[in-house]
Amino acid sequence: MKYMLLIYSNPESWASLSAEQRDDLTRAHQELATELTEQGLLVSSAGLADPITTRTVSIGDDNSRTTTDGPYAEAKEHLAGFYLVECEDIDQAIGYAARMPDAQYVAVEVRPVMDTSGLEM
Template sequence: MKYMLLIYSNPESWAGLSAEQREDLTKSHRDLTRELEDHGVLVSGAGLADPITSRTVVVRDDTRTTTDGPYAEAKEHLAGFYLVECDTIDQALDYAARMPDAKYVAVEVRPVMDSSGLEM
């Protein structure tokens, strides 16, 4: 079963980190990525650019409107993801709990649907 481990962040939590904490966070991600690769569960993963670079597209009455920035008005934003293939959701939750971001904001674990629906 594939799971998305969605990493959330916010500017306040990032700004509140010391240079050493930011360095530790980066190292922790490198180490976890290596472990996920070594265990053969990592499908894909990436960090996302700052939300200010995003665009939101809405189509209403066949008219496309594009606005700058994220659609949702929230402090938190999606900062990155890992796509993993795990035997159980508990295994995915264990990996999510080991992400350094879980200490600062949150990591959401969500099953990935295949073309016929949930793979459950």
């Protein structure tokens, strides 16, 4: 089954890191991505651009489109990146999420991905 490992961050936690800690974080992600790739578990991964570049789109009752700058949720934390992994079960996915350095600073969310039928959930 596929799982999204959603990496959250916030400006304060990132700003509080030293250059060495940022380098360590980058290195840890590279090592984990290499391991997941070698095991055939990594489907995709990416970091996301700063939330200031985000646009949120909604459609009103009259089918009018509204586009606003920034993320919809008013929160300090923002989605910073993701890994899409193929794991045997959620416990295996949680194990990889726990190894992400971001889990020490804010959070990594583990979420099962529904197949195209959407019926298994």
